[in-house]
Amino acid sequence: MAESFEQLPGEELKEVLRRASAYLAEAGVENPRVDAELLAAYCMSKASGESISRGRVQSLELIGAPAPEGFTDLIAERAQRIPLQHLTGVAYFRQLELAVGPGVFIPRPETEELVSRVLTEVDSQQTSPLKIVDLCTGSGAIAASIDVERPGHSVFAVELSELAIAWTTRNIVGTAVKLIHEDATRALAGHESTFDIVASNPPYIPNGAVPQDTEVREYDPQMALYGGSEDGLKIPRTICQRAAELLKPGGFLIMEHAETQRDGMRTILAESGFERIESIDDLTGRPRHTAGYLG
Secondary structure: OOOOOOOOOOOEHHHHHHHHHHHHHHOOOOOHHHHHHHHHHHHHHHHHOOOOOHHHHHHHHHOOOEOOOOHHHHHHHHHOOOOHHHHHOEEEEOOEEEEOOOOOOOOOHHHHHHHHHHHHHHHHOOOOOOEEEEEOOOOOHHHHHHHHHOOOOEEEEEEOOHHHHHHHHHHOOOOOOEEEEOOOOOOOOOOOOOEEEEEEOOOOEOOOOOOOOHHHHHHOOHHHOEOOOOOOOHHHHHHHHHHHHHEEEEEEEEEEOOHHHHHHHHHHHHHOOEEEEEEEEOOOOOEEEEEEEEO
C-alpha cells in the first residue's frame, strides 16, 4: 500500500470514495466503504457548518460533487488504523453523540444492549426516582443514556482515569448525571445499600491476551481493557462485590464481559449473593452480559 492517499486532478467524489474504500480495505479496515463515507461527511460538515449525513454524501456522489477538503489526509490516517472516532471526535451511542478521543474507551454497539436491559428494569420498577450507578463509566455512555432516555432518576457515574474523566465531563453536560472520580471497586462510601440498579462495563481482557484489532490494541487505554488477572476477571469480581454492597436487597446488577467469561461471571455473581442470574446474548448470539438480583 502507498504511504499516502492523494486526490487525482479533476476527480469527483464518486471516484475518490471508490479509491478510498479500496485503500482502507487494503489496510485492513473492517468497514472501509462506511468509514470513507463517514469521513467525507465529517469533512463536509466541518466545511459547511451544518450536519451532513452519510446518506447525504451518497446523494452528492450521484450528482458528481467534488471531494471535500481534508478528506484525503483523513483517509491516510484511517489507513494507519487510527480509530474513526478519534479522527472525527465523535462516537454515536443510542441517542447520543459522545465526545471521544485519546485516553477514553470508545463505546461499542453491544453496550447499547446493556442499556436496553437497564431501561427494561427501570420501567419494571414501581418506585421512583430510582438510584442508579454506572461503575467504570469511561465516556459516560451508559450513565448519560439512562439519564437522557429515562429522566427523573438519580444517576451516578464512577470513573478512576483522569484522562477519561475529561471526556465524561463533556458528555454529561446537560444531563443530571453525578460524576464521581473514584476507584469503582471502593467508590461511594456511605451509599451502601441505597442503590436500585448497578451497571458496569469493566475491564475484562485477560492479562496475557493481545486484542486482535489494531484500533483496540494501540488506541484504547489499557486501564479500560485489562481485567487484572490471567482470566481477566479480577476487576469484574471486585466490581461485583462492591455492587453487592451498594445495592438494596433485591437490587439489580448487570455487567458486560467477554463471550468466553459467561460461566465465570455467573459464578462470581452467585458467590457475591446474587440470585435469578441471567446470561444475555448480544445481537450476534454471543454471551455478552450477566445480570442478577441481590438476595
